[in-house]
Every structure is written in C-alpha cells, then in structure tokens.
Amino acid sequence: GGRGVLRLHRFQRPRATAVHRPPSNSGSVERPVKGSGFRLTPRKSPADRDFHSHQDGVVGLRGLIDVVRGVRWNRSTSECKPPGRPTGLRAMDARSRSVVITWDEYPPSSGVQTFVLNHKKTTDGWDEGKFVTTEVSSNELDYALSSLQPATSYTVRAFARNHLGLSLASEELVFLTEEEGPTGEVRDLKAEVLGPRSALITWSPPDPQTWNSIRLNYRLGIKSHHGDQYNSTEVQPKDEGKPQETLRGLRPFTKYFVTVRAFNGRGVGPLPLPLHFTTLEDVPGEPPQALTCKTLTSTGIEVQWDPPPTSSQNGILQGYKILYYHDEDRAKEMTSSRTTVILKDLLKFTNYSIQVLAFTSAGDGVSSPPVSCVTHQDLPGPVGGIKCLRSKKTAVMVSWIPPQFPNGPIRSYEVQIRRVPSGEEEFRKSASPHLTAFEVQGMKAGEYDVWVWAANAVGGGERSPPVRVVVDGTVPAGIYSFGGVERVWRGADHTLWCHSVGDPAPRTGWVRGDGEGVDHLVERDGSLRIRGVGRGDGGGYTCTVYNPLGRDSISYRLHVLVPPSPPQLRILDRTQSTIEAEWESTDDGGSPITHYVVEHKADGEWVERKTSQRQTSLRVEDLPCGTALLFRVRAGNRIGESEPSRPVSTRTLGDRPVWPRPDDPPLVANHTSVQVFLDRVRERECPLEYVSLEYMRENEDAWIIV
Structure with missing residues (x-):
C-alpha cells in the first residue's frame, strides 16, 4: 500500500x-x-x-x-521489516554479582543479526545513562550479566536487531541477586551506662554500599575485663531510629568490652575495635563473712568479721555498719572502717543480737545472719519502787517492783526495817526471788524506815530509798500493788492487779480512763481480769479502794500490741527476667517490725520470700519474659503478721513477636523462588523460641508447613 x-x-x-x-x-x-x-x-x-x-x-x-x-x-513479510520482540525472557543461575539471562530461539528466516540487552536497577528509570546496553550475537540464546551488586533488584529487557532496525522491547524481567556477607564495619559505636546492672549500646549501620543484602542484623559480643570469650547475642534493628540494645544483668562496677558486627544470611562483617565501659557501683551483694562476737565485760562485747567476697562487693567498700539490739529494743548502729570493733556501754547481763553489713557509695548491702552474745553479770540495780502499808494493827505489808536492770538472775530480795529515830534494826529478812510483797508481823507501835534491795550471784545491789510507816493500831484502806504501763498481746488474757489492805475490809471499784465503768471480771482480791484482750481494751484504768479510815487508788495504762498494718508496696524496676519491689511500713502495731514476707505469683500458688526488718526492697529474678505477675507484702512483729498489702499488678518486659508492617513485607519473590526474611520478625524483647512458616498454593485451601 x-x-x-x-x-x-x-x-x-x-x-x-x-x-x-x-x-x-x-x-x-x-x-x-x-x-x-x-x-x-x-x-x-x-x-x-x-x-x-x-x-x-x-x-x-x-x-x-x-x-x-x-x-x-x-x-515473507518478515524480510521486509524489523524482527518481532524477544520472548521467554528469564533469569537463570542468579548469583550475588552475576546472572544468566536466556530467551526463546528465533527461526532462521527471521534475519536477526544481534540481540540487545538493557539492564538497570529496578529503582532507576529507563532514562539515558541509567541502564547498561549489551550486544549479543544472534547465535547466542543466553548471556551472563556481571559486575552486579549483591541483594539488588534488577530489571532487564531485550531487543532483536536485523538490518532494518530494532524490534519492540520484550516484556521486562525483574530478578534479585543473591546476598553476600557485609564488608563494612558498624559506625558510631557508643555505650550509655544506665545503672549498676545495665547499659544502652547504640551504633549506626555500615555504609549502605557495603551491606550486600536487603537487611542487616547485628551480632553484639560482650565480655568482662577478666573474661576470656565474648558472649554473643543477635540484635534485630527496629523499623525506626539507630540500632540499639539494652544490656541487662551485668555485674556492678565491672569493666566490659563490647563489639558489634553486622551479618546477614551469607556471612559476618568485619570486627571493629571493641568499646569498653564500666558499670556503676551497687550495694554489696553478700554480707560480711565469718562474723563472731566475744563478751569482754558486763558492758562490752568484741565483734570481728571478714569482708564480703570480692566478687560480690560491687564497688569500693566505704565501711561497715554494726547493728546490735536486744529483745524488742530497736537496733542501734555503729559505723567502722575496720573489721574489728568493741561495743561499749551495753546493758549488763543482756543478750545482744549482732549483725554487720558493708556499704559502698551506692548504699547498704546485705546484713549478715545475727550472732548473739550475753554481757557478764553485775550487781543488780535498785528495785523499781517500794511501798509499806499497815496491814494489821501490829503488821505492815512491804511490796516492791523488781529492778529494771537485775544484771543477772535474782537470788533473793533483802528487806530491812529500822526504828526511827534510834536507827535500831527492827527486822531483816531475805525474801524469795519470786515474791514482790512480804508481810512483817509483830510490829510495835512507832515510826519505822523500810529498805528493799535485790541480790544475785555477784552480790547485793543498790538499796532503795527508804519509805516511812507509822504503826498506830489503825488500818486505813490502801493498795500495795503498783500501777503503771502494761503491754499485752492482742488475744491474750491479762490481769490488772489491785491488792489492798484495810480494817474494816475496803471496797474496790474500777473505772476506765474516761470515767466509764468496766465490763470485765473483778476478782475476789480486787484485781481486774481481761480475757482475750482486744485493741479496744487499750487505754487507762483506775482502781480505787476505800473504808471509813481512808481511800487509795492506782492507775494503769494498757497498750494492746497487735500485728503491724499492711505495708505500702510499689514496683521499682523491671527487666525481661527480674522485677524489683520496694515497700514502706505504716504502723508497727506497738511492737518493732521483725521481718517482712514478699509474695508474688503468675499463675497458681503464691511464692514467698522472707526478709529482715531492715530490708525494704527485693529483686525477684529468673522470671519468665513478658509475663504478668501480682506482688504483695506482709510485715511481722512479735505478735504476728499483718494482712497482705493491696496486690500490685506488673509484668516483666517483652511481648509476643509480631511481623513487620504490611507496607514492609518480609519476603521478596521472583519467577522461581520466594525469599523470606525471618530476621524481620520483631521479637519485642523476648527471645524467639521458634518460627513456623506456612504456604498455600493458588486455588487450594490447605496450608503447607515448611
């Protein structure tokens, strides 16, 4: 045409x-x-x-x-125009830096003289200078492209040429070269010490030209200054920001060396120079060792110990704190830089419990188990009080309060009566150590002074001040019991004594501190019996006796000792495997705290940890990663334990793994294979245990597990 x-x-x-x-x-x-x-x-x-x-x-x-x-x-019309476009373009034997491109054979009558291949990175356009052109003889049906970059997506198209010109372009073929091991070092490796047991390691990826893969992971190695080998952990980079890894569970006050190497499925990158850092000090992790005590005198004890093991000192020891206490007395504290001290000005014949702890700049360490020593006996102190009342027309009742400081087992009480003003000894007798009152009969009319003192194995103690009594044949109402402060455990039975004398026999009455009557049993001897003491029974009580010749009264202050109130609990710190809790006591119930019980559970039964009265925090270790837990704490004293605190809900760090976002799929596919990047799974701070991979063929409904 x-x-x-x-x-x-x-x-x-x-x-x-x-x-x-x-x-x-x-x-x-x-x-x-x-x-x-x-x-x-x-x-x-x-x-x-x-x-x-x-x-x-x-x-x-x-x-x-x-x-x-x-x-x-x-x-044939083919002899009169350029040949048809090449077909069947495909990639064979794709490697990291080369690939063989093949295509379908042309008929001999086509007149094809050469084939022309264009290839470029898929991300580039077909603009001039963005692609590479290669001429291939018409006798060839494949060609090896070389000098490619690893893990790079390329696009190839082909033309056929005869003496009339080029054909139309073939359909484009996209292929992905294989990976190679990275050849560049990570950059800007830094360490930020977060505390005694943790540090944040950050770095920048290698130069992208040296990745040789679509995605890099990292292998972080760490060892202490006295370690022989690096312990390695694999780090998957986050979607945003610089790669980083928080190291936990480190040893306090320890120098560490850290290396980070990039790696992919084909190999590991070069090893950079190690970075070193030193963790912060922590409190000593173990108590001083080999604690002993030796009694020197009735007021002095020598205490000796060895330092905590070097591996658990966790810093530079600043000194030691010596804690010593007796009965319900609150602990006293002494500080020393030496490992031998002498405790002075102690109470005589008293059992002391002694503990020692070491401390660093970070705080106090763990207290040693207590050891006990008893100071030597000494002469008794004075009796706590003395009364002398006319009990009959020719008799007097002498009563006393035992010494506050007996300084040894009391063997007897000595009672002495002298006539006034002559000073002539009228009466002297040794009373049993179990007695606190003694009636002296056969007294003549007159005026007398009375003394009482205690005696033990060392000798007689200090005499009480004298009290004077006049024997004149009359017996007014009087109480020879002593009032004062009484402490009793909740639930116990307790008696408030009100022994009296008088002729005629006196009448007895009890009232509470607010003037109300009492609803407890009054015994025949006038004493008040309280059964099953409750906290509401605490307060003031007054006993009054009277007869026509006189009136007398004594008062008590009753303190009801109860278990402590529940402590207040809070969570201090969390890692993938540890949780640290801290608590504060609110009310000791009238008796010093002796211990705490910390409880935690994930599922099932509560797990208990008991601590001393001085320890108000606890780190629970070896917990499962990403697990929800409940914590609570009880406080205890000599009376009992408190109700548990309000449970606090927490969880260890970490969560279930997730795949990347939909716009960042973890796979690349070509005509013959699918490459799945398992390293793109986000662990979310819990180590992966396994990966399950499934695929399904088109038009089928059964998943196949790889």
Missing part, C-alpha cells in the same frame, strides 16, 4: 531476473523515465521498501506488474 519510485531501463539480455534488496529506507513512485529496462528506485520514507528490478529483453506493462507483485506478495 506504499508509494515508490519506478525507473524503467531497457537492457538487451537473454532473460529477465528480479532482485529484492531491502535498504534502510523506502521511497515513492515518480513519473516514468526514458531508458532501457526498469528499476524501482527509493525515496526516503519510513514506511516502504526499495525494490530494484532488472529485466533482460522486452516486457510489457503487465509483465512489470507481475514482477513487482512477485516481490511484494510472494516474499
């Missing part, structure tokens, strides 16, 4: 021949030209072919048309 130039030339030849010779352009028909024979001469046009026809002899117009028809319609 195109136009051409037809030139006719006459030749005298025995036969006619037609030759088809397609050049690179075409022409249009011009008017006939005079001459022998004929020739179809081209004019430049993109659509037509150039035909040259030669005929020997004389032909007519019809013969010329037959010749031209034979050239245009009896030849």
Whole structure:
C-alpha cells in the first residue's frame, strides 16, 4: 500500500531476473523515465521498501506488474521489516554479582543479526545513562550479566536487531541477586551506662554500599575485663531510629568490652575495635563473712568479721555498719572502717543480737545472719519502787517492783526495817526471788524506815530509798500493788492487779480512763481480769479502794500490741527476667517490725520470700519474659503478721513477636523462588523460641508447613 519510485531501463539480455534488496529506507513512485529496462528506485520514507528490478529483453506493462507483485506478495513479510520482540525472557543461575539471562530461539528466516540487552536497577528509570546496553550475537540464546551488586533488584529487557532496525522491547524481567556477607564495619559505636546492672549500646549501620543484602542484623559480643570469650547475642534493628540494645544483668562496677558486627544470611562483617565501659557501683551483694562476737565485760562485747567476697562487693567498700539490739529494743548502729570493733556501754547481763553489713557509695548491702552474745553479770540495780502499808494493827505489808536492770538472775530480795529515830534494826529478812510483797508481823507501835534491795550471784545491789510507816493500831484502806504501763498481746488474757489492805475490809471499784465503768471480771482480791484482750481494751484504768479510815487508788495504762498494718508496696524496676519491689511500713502495731514476707505469683500458688526488718526492697529474678505477675507484702512483729498489702499488678518486659508492617513485607519473590526474611520478625524483647512458616498454593485451601 506504499508509494515508490519506478525507473524503467531497457537492457538487451537473454532473460529477465528480479532482485529484492531491502535498504534502510523506502521511497515513492515518480513519473516514468526514458531508458532501457526498469528499476524501482527509493525515496526516503519510513514506511516502504526499495525494490530494484532488472529485466533482460522486452516486457510489457503487465509483465512489470507481475514482477513487482512477485516481490511484494510472494516474499515473507518478515524480510521486509524489523524482527518481532524477544520472548521467554528469564533469569537463570542468579548469583550475588552475576546472572544468566536466556530467551526463546528465533527461526532462521527471521534475519536477526544481534540481540540487545538493557539492564538497570529496578529503582532507576529507563532514562539515558541509567541502564547498561549489551550486544549479543544472534547465535547466542543466553548471556551472563556481571559486575552486579549483591541483594539488588534488577530489571532487564531485550531487543532483536536485523538490518532494518530494532524490534519492540520484550516484556521486562525483574530478578534479585543473591546476598553476600557485609564488608563494612558498624559506625558510631557508643555505650550509655544506665545503672549498676545495665547499659544502652547504640551504633549506626555500615555504609549502605557495603551491606550486600536487603537487611542487616547485628551480632553484639560482650565480655568482662577478666573474661576470656565474648558472649554473643543477635540484635534485630527496629523499623525506626539507630540500632540499639539494652544490656541487662551485668555485674556492678565491672569493666566490659563490647563489639558489634553486622551479618546477614551469607556471612559476618568485619570486627571493629571493641568499646569498653564500666558499670556503676551497687550495694554489696553478700554480707560480711565469718562474723563472731566475744563478751569482754558486763558492758562490752568484741565483734570481728571478714569482708564480703570480692566478687560480690560491687564497688569500693566505704565501711561497715554494726547493728546490735536486744529483745524488742530497736537496733542501734555503729559505723567502722575496720573489721574489728568493741561495743561499749551495753546493758549488763543482756543478750545482744549482732549483725554487720558493708556499704559502698551506692548504699547498704546485705546484713549478715545475727550472732548473739550475753554481757557478764553485775550487781543488780535498785528495785523499781517500794511501798509499806499497815496491814494489821501490829503488821505492815512491804511490796516492791523488781529492778529494771537485775544484771543477772535474782537470788533473793533483802528487806530491812529500822526504828526511827534510834536507827535500831527492827527486822531483816531475805525474801524469795519470786515474791514482790512480804508481810512483817509483830510490829510495835512507832515510826519505822523500810529498805528493799535485790541480790544475785555477784552480790547485793543498790538499796532503795527508804519509805516511812507509822504503826498506830489503825488500818486505813490502801493498795500495795503498783500501777503503771502494761503491754499485752492482742488475744491474750491479762490481769490488772489491785491488792489492798484495810480494817474494816475496803471496797474496790474500777473505772476506765474516761470515767466509764468496766465490763470485765473483778476478782475476789480486787484485781481486774481481761480475757482475750482486744485493741479496744487499750487505754487507762483506775482502781480505787476505800473504808471509813481512808481511800487509795492506782492507775494503769494498757497498750494492746497487735500485728503491724499492711505495708505500702510499689514496683521499682523491671527487666525481661527480674522485677524489683520496694515497700514502706505504716504502723508497727506497738511492737518493732521483725521481718517482712514478699509474695508474688503468675499463675497458681503464691511464692514467698522472707526478709529482715531492715530490708525494704527485693529483686525477684529468673522470671519468665513478658509475663504478668501480682506482688504483695506482709510485715511481722512479735505478735504476728499483718494482712497482705493491696496486690500490685506488673509484668516483666517483652511481648509476643509480631511481623513487620504490611507496607514492609518480609519476603521478596521472583519467577522461581520466594525469599523470606525471618530476621524481620520483631521479637519485642523476648527471645524467639521458634518460627513456623506456612504456604498455600493458588486455588487450594490447605496450608503447607515448611
């Protein structure tokens, strides 16, 4: 259907021949030209072919048309235009830096002279200079592209060329080169010490040109200054920000060396110079060792010990604290930089419990188990009080309060009576150590002074101040019991004594401190019996006796001792495997705290940990990662334990793993394979235990486990 130039030339030849010779352009028909024979001469046009026809002899117009028809319609049209586009383009033997591209074979009649391959990174366009062109002989059906970059997506297209030009481009082929091990070091490796047992390690990735993979993971190695080998852990980078890893469970006040190397599925990158840092000091983790005590005198004890093990000192020891106490007395404290001290000015014949702890700049360490020593005996102190009342017309009742400081087992009480003013000894007797009252009979009328003192194995103690009594034949009402402060455990039975004398026999009455009557049993001897003491029974009580000759009264203050109130609990710190709790006592119930009980549970039964009265925090270790727990604490004293505190809900760090976001799929696919990047799974601070991979074929509904 195109136009051409037809030139006719006459030749005298025995036969006619037609030759088809397609050049690179075409022409249009011009008017006939005079001459022998004929020739179809081209004019430049993109659509037509150039035909040259030669005929020997004389032909007519019809013969010329037959010749031209034979050239245009009896030849294959592929000989008259560029070849068709290559098909079956595919990637074979893809490696990290090369790939073999193959395509389908062309028929011999196609006239293909060469194949042209273009390849580029998939992220680039087909702009000039963004792709590489390669000419391949028509005898070849594959070609190895080289000098590629690892783990890079490339796009390839192909053309066929004959002497008329290039074909249309083939369908584009996308392939991914394999990975290689990274060749660059991580950059900007830094350490931020967070505390005695943790540090934050940060770094920047290597130069992207050295990754040789789509994604990098990191291998962090750490060892202490006295360690031989690095302990390694794998770190998966987060989606945003610089890679980092928080190291926990480190030893306090220890120098560490850290290395970080990039790695992928094909290898590990170069090892950079190690970074070193030193953790902060912590309180000593173990108590002083080999604690002993030795009694020196009735007021002095020598205490000796060894330092805590070096491995648990957790810093530079600043000194030691010596804690000593007796009975319910609150602990006293002494500080020393030495490992031998003498405790002075102690109470005589008293059992002391002694503990020692070491401390650093971070605080007090763990107290040692207590040891006990008893100071030596000494002379008793004075009795706590003395009374002398007329009990009959010729008798007196002497009563006393035992010494506050007996300084040894009391063997007897000595009672002495002298006449006033002569000073003549009227009476002296040793009373049993179990007695606190003694009636002296056969007294004559007159005025007397009375003394009482205690005696033990060392000797007689200090005499009481004298009390004076007048014997005149009358016996007014009087109470020879002593009031005062009484402490009693809740739930116990207790008696408030009110022993009296008088003639005629006195009447006895009890009232509470607010003037109300009492609803407890009054014994025959006038004492008040309280059964099952409750906290509401605490307070003041007054006993009064009277007869026509006189009146007397004593008062008590009753303190009801109860278990402590529940402490207040809070969570201080959490890691993947530890939780540290702290608490504060609110009310000791009238008796010093002796211990605490910390409880925790995930599922099932509560797990208990008992601590001393001085320890108000506890780190619970070896807990499961990412686990919810409940914590509570009880306080105890000599009376009992408090109710548990309000449970506090917490959890160790970490959660279930998750895949990346939908816009960042963990796989890359080509025509023949799927590459799954398991390292893109986000662990969320809990180590992976396993990965389950499944796939399903198209048009099927059964998942296949890899």
